[in-house]
Amino acid sequence: MTLQDHRVPRIICHRGASGYAPENTLAAMRKAAELGGRWVEFDAKLTGDNHAILFHDDDLDRTTDGHGKVAATDWETIRRLDAGSWFGGAFHGEPVPTLSETIAELARLGLGANVEIKPCPGREEETGHMVAALLREEWPDSLPAPLLSSFSAVSLAAARRVAPGLPRAFLVSRIPADWRDRVRDLDCGAIHTSHRHLTADLVADLKEAGLAVRVYTVNDRALGGALFAWGVDGVFTDFADRLLAM
Numbered sequence: 161m162t163l164q165d166h167r168v169p170r171i172i173c174h175r176g177a178s179g180y181a182p183e184n185t186l187a188a189m190r191k192a193a194e195l196g197g198r199w200v201e202f203d204a205k206l207t208g209d210n211h212a213i214l215f216h217d218d219d220l221d222r223t224t225d226g227h228g229k230v231a232a233t234d235w236e237t238i239r240r241l242d243a244g245s246w247f248g249g250a251f252h253g254e255p256v257p258t259l260s261e262t263i264a265e266l267a268r269l270g271l272g273a274n275v276e277i278k279p280c281p282g283r284e285e286e287t288g289h290m291v292a293a294l295l296r297e298e299w300p301d302s303l304p305a306p307l308l309s310s311f312s313a314v315s316l317a318a319a320r321r322v323a324p325g326l327p328r329a330f331l332v333s334r335i336p337a338d339w340r341d342r343v344r345d346l347d348c349g350a351i352h353t354s355h356r357h358l359t360a361d362l363v364a365d366l367k368e369a370g371l372a373v374r375v376y377t378v379n380d381r382a383l384g385g386a387l388f389a390w391g392v393d394g395v396f397t398d399f400a401d402r403l404l405a406m
């Protein structure tokens with residue numbers, strides 16, 4: 161029986177409230193709660209010495225004052241970086257959070273989460289394994305179970321082996337022709353995809369197959385309205401207040 165999660169709300173704060181605070185930081189999680197968000201999405205990967213952190217890119221340069229590959233940098237170095245100033249002076253010194261720190265903050269805030277496993281190239285297996293193991297150990301009973309997703313089928317399969325009881329979403333930038341096989345192979349109850357190539361007919365097919373359909377990144381109210389009219393179950397947004405006001 162495929163795991164479905166009917167507790168996931170329609171509006172999910174993408175990388176936290178990343179329109180208002182630096183993405184994938186605790187400040188972004190707090191802002192999401194402040195805006196009235198109930199769930200956040202964030203990206204989880206491993207440092208060079210296997211600490212699970214929240215981070216989107218393979219490189220440190222865009223969102224911190226550090227340089228080089230995340231996969232080649234240890235936690236002792238990453239934890240000293242400023243992951244806030246690139247976004248705005250008010251966030252100077254905001255650190256890169258560990259997954260453990262984030263879980264504790266989400267528990268405090270009462271926020272559910274879609275944990276996107278975002279492995280650095282070549283680290284798909286261990287990232288899926290370690291992120292799922294940490295969630296299995298540390299996720300609090302007070303929150304709805306986290307929803308796992310990944311562009312990497314290898315990571316999702318590894319996560320499934322470690323934590324088969326956690327719901328999974330198949331994540332693709334464009335729905336592939338063989339989506340039925342791929343969703344079945346990973347026993348996913350949902351598909352997460354970009355709005356760019358999605359059509360009303362595709363949404364109807366996905367829904368007909370019993371899948372929840374969630375769409376990124378939707379920052380425009382009219383686009384959100386059109387997607388919900390097609391039967392989409394949820395959207396990821398950087399600006400939760402715009403969509404929550406619908």
Ligand code: G3P
Pocket residue numbers: 174201203216276309331352376396
């Ligand atoms: O999980 C949905 C979305 O976050 C996937 O794309 O690049 O923003 O992580 P990206």
Ligand code: MG
Pocket residue numbers: 201202203276
């Ligand atoms: Mg993501």
